[in-house]
Amino acid sequence: MAHNEQDWRIRTAQFYESLYTCVWQYLESLLGAAATLELVALSRNALRERYPFLSHIAWSAQGLEPDSLSKAIAGETREQVHAGCERLLQGVHTIVREIGGDALAQHLAAATEQQRGILAGVNGSQPAVEKTDAVAPTPEATLLLQGVARQALRLYGRLQGQPIAQSTIQAAAHGATPSATDALVDIPEASKDLARSEAFYHGLFDLSPDGVVVTNSTGIILKANPRAAELLEFDAPEVMVGLDAVEFYVHPEQRLVLLEQVTQRHHIEGRGSELRTRRGRTIIVQASTRLIEYEGQVCLLSVFRDVTERARLRQEMEDFAYSASHDLQAPLRTFEGYARWLVDDYGEVLGEAGRQLCEEIIDDALHMKKLLDGLLEYSRIGRIHTQAVNVDVWQVLDRVLHDLQLEVTDTGADVHLPESLPTVMYSEVRLVQIFSNLISNALKFTNGEGLRVTVACEDQERYYRFAVSDNGIGIAAEHFGRIFEIFKRLHTREAYPGTGAGLTIVKKIVESNGGQVGVESAPGVGSTFWFTIPKTEGSPCAA
Amino acid sequence: MRRLTVLLVEDNPRDVRLTERAFAQANIPHDLRVVRDGDEALAYLHREGAYTVSDNSPRPDMILLDLNLPRMGGHDLMRHVKQDVRFRQVPIIVLTTSGRSDDVRQAYENGANAYLLKPVEFSRFTEVIGHLASFWLETVELPPEL
Numbered sequence: 001m002a003h004n005e006q007d008w009r010i011r012t013a014q015f016y017e018s019l020y021t022c023v024w025q026y027l028e029s030l031l032g033a034a035a036t037l038e039l040v041a042l043s044r045n046a047l048r049e050r051y052p053f054l055s056h057i058a059w060s061a062q063g064l065e066p067d068s069l070s071k072a073i074a075g076e077t078r079e080q081v082h083a084g085c086e087r088l089l090q091g092v093h094t095i096v097r098e099i100g101g102d103a104l105a106q107h108l109a110a111a112t113e114q115q116r117g118i119l120a121g122v123n124g125s126q127p128a129v130e131k132t133d134a135v136a137p138t139p140e141a142t143l144l145l146q147g148v149a150r151q152a153l154r155l156y157g158r159l160q161g162q163p164i165a166q167s168t169i170q171a172a173a174h175g176a177t178p179s180a181t182d183a184l185v186d187i188p189e190a191s192k193d194l195a196r197s198e199a200f201y202h203g204l205f206d207l208s209p210d211g212v213v214v215t216n217s218t219g220i221i222l223k224a225n226p227r228a229a230e231l232l233e234f235d236a237p238e239v240m241v242g243l244d245a246v247e248f249y250v251h252p253e254q255r256l257v258l259l260e261q262v263t264q265r266h267h268i269e270g271r272g273s274e275l276r277t278r279r280g281r282t283i284i285v286q287a288s289t290r291l292i293e294y295e296g297q298v299c300l301l302s303v304f305r306d307v308t309e310r311a312r313l314r315q316e317m318e319d320f321a322y323s324a325s326h327d328l329q330a331p332l333r334t335f336e337g338y339a340r341w342l343v344d345d346y347g348e349v350l351g352e353a354g355r356q357l358c359e360e361i362i363d364d365a366l367h368m369k370k371l372l373d374g375l376l377e378y379s380r381i382g383r384i385h386t387q388a389v390n391v392d393v394w395q396v397l398d399r400v401l402h403d404l405q406l407e408v409t410d411t412g413a414d415v416h417l418p419e420s421l422p423t424v425m426y427s428e429v430r431l432v433q434i435f436s437n438l439i440s441n442a443l444k445f446t447n448g449e450g451l452r453v454t455v456a457c458e459d460q461e462r463y464y465r466f467a468v469s470d471n472g473i474g475i476a477a478e479h480f481g482r483i484f485e486i487f488k489r490l491h492t493r494e495a496y497p498g499t500g501a502g503l504t505i506v507k508k509i510v511e512s513n514g515g516q517v518g519v520e521s522a523p524g525v526g527s528t529f530w531f532t533i534p535k536t537e538g539s540p541c542a543a
Numbered sequence: 544m545r546r547l548t549v550l551l552v553e554d555n556p557r558d559v560r561l562t563e564r565a566f567a568q569a570n571i572p573h574d575l576r577v578v579r580d581g582d583e584a585l586a587y588l589h590r591e592g593a594y595t596v597s598d599n600s601p602r603p604d605m606i607l608l609d610l611n612l613p614r615m616g617g618h619d620l621m622r623h624v625k626q627d628v629r630f631r632q633v634p635i636i637v638l639t640t641s642g643r644s645d646d647v648r649q650a651y652e653n654g655a656n657a658y659l660l661k662p663v664e665f666s667r668f669t670e671v672i673g674h675l676a677s678f679w680l681e682t683v684e685l686p687p688e689l
Contacts, residue, residue, distance in 0.1 A: 322643075326640060326641060329640045329663060330555060330640060333558065333561065333640075333661065333665075333668075334557040334558075334561070336663055336665055337557075337561045337564075337665040337668070338557075340665045340666070341564065341665070365663065366664060369663040369664075376642075
């Protein structure tokens with residue numbers, strides 16, 4: 001008798017364990033682990049009073065904890081266990097119906113029933129399925145669960161940062177396996193919904209001004225939209241199906257890097273790549289890619305935009321700035337050299353006034369040289385790609401402060417550094433440029449004693465925020481936008497020397513590395529210049 | 544100090560004038576010969592055209608080369624000179640305004656012995672020429688005269 005008692009517990013625990021695992025996996029693939037965990041917890045809480053043992057079943061982000069079910073049911077009666085376990089299943093189904101609609105609930109039910117069938121095949125008999133009728137939810141319980149479901153929906157929305165779209169889940173349920181569609185054939189309402197959302201997505205796919213391509217994990221194209229075919233110079237998207245996406249890459253290794261990163265992070269945004277079209281033309285595209293389930297396998301969904309023209313114009317602009325600033329240097333050498341020559345060899349003839357004029361020519365020629373250097377540097381940030389490496393911000397600041405030692409001593413500034421500083425993925429040269437510009441500005445725009453310069457770092461979830469603050473002359477709010485424009489200055493060169501290129505360079509470096517830059521300041525109080533460095537490398541062409 | 548024969552390959556007459564002055568101010572005994580581009584430089588070295596009389600074209604101890612030149616440019620000239628057994632020993636010093644990393648790399652690949660940026664400030668230019676001359680005249684051992 002005791003043996004029998006043990007036996008039903010083991011069999012029941014095994015049965016529901018695998019049924020729950022099946023349901024869990026299904027939901028997790030659709031909603032993610034966090035929302036699924038939330039969903040299970042909500043259904044369990046709704047049944048807590050009637051079936052206390054359900055609260056003792058342990059769930060984690062990986063699903064049902066092994067053995068927790070068999071421990072939870074120890075000491076419960078057979079009827080109570082069956083009813084509770086089934087009600088939990090129904091609770092989950094009810095919430096799923098509420099969140100995802102009938103289509104999804106039906107599909108989940110089909111998957112659960114299929115699993116029941118498999119289990120019945122394995123175990124020979126299905127324990128207590130005949131009890132199902134006895135535990136049909138009461139109207140009150142259903143109402144309670146639906147309320148809970150709406151709560152779950154909100155929770156889910158909060159988890160994802162946006163409310164879940166019914167059509168998304170329906171489309172996912174539809175796309176998951178062909179059998180799902182079969183199950184839905186005789187549910188007119190759901191199929192209408194589904195047909196509508198399908199038509200919607202088809203329209204979106206066909207009309208998209210961006211290329212859309214689905215590739216499998218080995219890179220074979222499974223689906224492409226008309227715009228993708230147009231961009232890659234194919235006559236029709238169908239022709240692209242079956243081709244290897246790697247073949248389109250000018251640098252095929254980029255595809256491997258993409259695959260690796262998208263596997264880790266599930267989605268990649270705004271990645272720039274060069275592609276070769278069927279006719280051999282090279283185009284530059286910006287693509288966003290994410291992992292999706294398509295026709296039962298894990299695939300890559302890529303949406304890409306042709307930015308060739310934009311990239312060409314930018315390149316042209318930067319080349320122009322480079323050559324202009326470069327070629328303009330030759331006459332400057334003549335101005336400076338000849339004016340110096342006049343002073344040195346003909347100084348007496350020129351007289352005091354003439355010599356003064358020459359000195360001013362020299363002064364301006366040297367200033368223009370600095371302007372050109374600024375322009376040259378600005379154009380370089382886009383043209384010259386520097387490698388992002390692990391950079392210790394301590395070392396960067398150490399170097400910058402060493403280079404600015406003279407200015408620090410001259411101003412008698414008190415420089416404060418934070419207690420800890422991170423290591424970031426960045427080009428070291430560029431990070432030195434940023435801090436060097438910001439700190440030298442802080443040291444420059446001051447009007448007297450007691451200058452204090454503080455470097456701060458905040459470790460945020462998605463980025464690091466660095467700030468350089470001073471108690472210098474400050475800036476009025478109406479100038480905040482202007483100071484980042486090239487060669488824009490708020491003071492005369494006599495009062496505060498400089499070219500007005502520094503902050504422009506900082507802004508360009510920060511933004512081309514996916515960060516943001518800004519200022520907080522008040523006249524007479526001081527200024528804080530801040531910038532961010534994203535924690536995940538996401539910039540297509542880190543400058 | 545022996546006299547340094549320098550072949551300056553430079554198309555801008557004002558830069559030529561400033562270079563001559565820089566050599567004079569650096570107080571280096573020198574014989575500065577000037578050609579305008581790569582083709583003229585090869586004619587000088589091979590004693591062709593206007594350079595058939597050897598007095599007109601003493602063998603240079605050093606070639607000072609601008610990169611951006613009309614006709615044959617600095618990079619091509621370097622390739623020619625460094626492939627020619629008669630002249631490959633002559634040090635070539637690139638003197639240019641281009642700090643482009645491509646130019647720097649290519650120059651060294653083509654056998655440049657040094658790469659100098661022309662400063663805008665004349666006093667600094669004189670300094671650079673002074674360093675250059677004292678290095679090649681007093682510090683290093685130049686190839687023996689043929």
